[in-house]
Amino acid sequence: MDVVHRLSWTGRTQERSELEWTGPALVGVLNVTPDSFSDGGSLDSVEDAVAVGVGMAEAGALFVDVGGESTRPGAAPVTESEELARVLPVVEGLSARGVRVSIDSRHAAVAEAALAAGAAVVNDVSGLRDAEMIAVCAAAGVPVVIVHMQGDPQTLQLGPTYEDVVGEVSEYLLEAAERALAAGVPSVVIDPGIGFGKTLEHNLELIRATGRLAGTGHPVMVGASRKGFVGRLTGVAEPRDRLAGSLAAHLYAAERGAALLRVHDVDAHRQALSVLGALRGASSGGEGG
Ligand code: HH2
16 A cells, blocks of 8 residues: 655666665654754764764665754855764765765755765755756766755745645646756655755745656655744744654654655654554555665
């Protein structure tokens, strides 16, 4: 009953490889930033960050998503050299330990360097606005996660407006996906960008529409972990204390066909997905093929 999801790589040599999994899988969030909204500044050294990432992979994360720039609303941009200095040693350390890494960056130069350091996937929260990002992913032959964002991190929560949020976000993601595939990117993941230029109601509508996005045939990623809308709904001000609310949003998305859930708390989500999978009578979160 559970859908099989698939990502493809062609590599620089055009040698095709595929990763297949059934049901929702987990992507662990590893922010090596001093100012991320929920876990900023919590990792003191490269060794700490690598150890946390290895722990996420051992707890069942299919990928560990390494980011060096906070995209929280109002965050100050970092220079590319600062972003590189933060992420590269961690990407190298994780890759050397056999952990599959995605690089969470809006900058093509950072993505390119992280791919050279061993990252396997690019996660672009600016949704391939920069054509250079498509060129980098196509040349390296790696999948890209396309995230919808209205505005940029400095402006995105200043009164986001849509006439039809689900229609506009899907149209954007599908157009970007087609552009990427046409340019030679081997496969894409689409992500509605929870909290990126969205009101509470927009976020809820987009999570409700997970099935519609999954119906496009592209794997769908949902990232609700510890986000502001969970705080608004639950009255929990401290992001680290929003696990229970985050789980509810992610299980709802999982039930509607999400392929990847981007989470800070991997083990708790693995437990929840195991029980959900057993109840549905299908294995869940497992990697196959
Ligand atoms: N959300 C954040 C960052 N990257 N990538 C994808 N694909 N989807 C998301 O929803 C997403 C993302 C923001 O969350 P976080 O990394 O926890 O915080 P910060 O940007 O402050 O580092």
